[in-house]
Amino acid sequence: MARTIIPFGPQHPVLPEPLHLKLVLEDEIVQEALPAVGYVHRGLEKLTEIRDFNQMVQIVERVCGICSMIHAQCYCQGLEEMLGITAPPRARYLRTIWSELHRMHSHLLWLGLFADGMGFESQFMQCWKIRERIMDVNEATTGNRVIVSVNVVGGVRRDLNDGQLRWIGSILDQVEAELKALKKPLIDDYTVKKRTVGKGVLTAEQVYELGAAGPTLRASGVAQDMRMTRYAAFDELVFTPVVETEGDCHARLKVRYRELLASIDIVRAAMRALPEGELAVAVKDKPAGEIVTRVEQPRGELLYYLKASGKKNLDRVRIRTPTFANIPPLLAMLPGVELADVPVVVLSIDPCISCTER
């Protein structure tokens, strides 16, 4: 059988974003996948030459709309370390609460898209219905549904009062009950298992060598989570990474599902332990030096490299996002997969092309 090349993307019904893969097929089996990126490249890192370091917070938030809060958190943490200041304890806890809420809405979004990718549309609707509760919390506490813009260099801009904390607690109870009800029709379902078990398998050695990050890494049995580096409030909160060992699409589904429940517990614990005090410290100096800072994004490890020389503009901002790290594992997963399973395998790494290309 001659080889055929089938283009996948840039505009494809299961992809909300333009990613282009050339799939080299023999019969229905993928032999090789060749990626082509660049459809979303904007050149954000260079904007640091015209925006000062405070304005860059708003730019890095828009690297990715799904995990905007976490990008800004990483950037601000790096600059705070460079400036030699620490955000007040209340700010660190509030950052943790908002970042975990972001992780929850991102994972729910992904659960829905993944279900849609295998043609399970009613589950897509269910997941997005649950997600709207988290979006309500974002809107009520920060003023915007998606790009919440709560971080500033030195702390946070907004506070949560007792009434809001109680209300968030009641929303989390609802979300938890609804998520537990999802387990049977989504995780344990016969058809879902048929579509996901044994698809796109990577062993622990393979993912480690290919440099995967986040749930893609943890689904193959490597317990690596940047929250173990104890940034923000994680130095005081109990945290254990969620690990599965099978390394297939179903394991990635289970990791994200269990992380959702883990995030609910983290938010609850952070709300219980929320200390009183200031929201932000004043920034007086200009940053100087070099720094690498890492946080855990919904998709994996996010790394910022910042370089400054005492001016109001930074010299260099380099962002390494988890999807960039997860593309080589994806290309290793695809050979041997049937064409009909390609959307499921591609979605299983939770691709965020906007992050990757910036």
Next chain:
Amino acid sequence: MLKDFIRSSRAKSPWIIHFDCGSCNGCDIETLACLTPLYDVERFGIVNVGNPKHADVLLVTGTVNHRNKHVLKNLYDQMPSPKAVVAIGACGLTGGVFREAYNVLGGVDKVLPVDVYVPGCPPKPEAIIDGVVLALKKFAEKQQAAG
């Protein structure tokens, strides 16, 4: 008679296609949220399709750059006329916060004739639905003009 039926159906139950040009995903997930139970645009007969040849309204989010402008133009050309274009979000309007970045050409109207502009960063799903409804009026006008 069939022609009249198709004509009224296209304006009463428009099929939309969504293309992410160079957006940060904020507008994309809000556009997708319009399809889900809380907002549920399907009650207006609006269906999201993946094939441009089936679509009446094109929703574009994000900035245009040198690479994706060909994809965008290609999608638009494949849609049957009359057709309407909705630009969503600050980036789709002017380039937004990225307007000074080196790989950004600007808003969608640099490449396509845009009928409705939906501002916001990102706009709320209500605003996007409103934009689509406005686009439908323009769509009906275009149908009239085409006869």
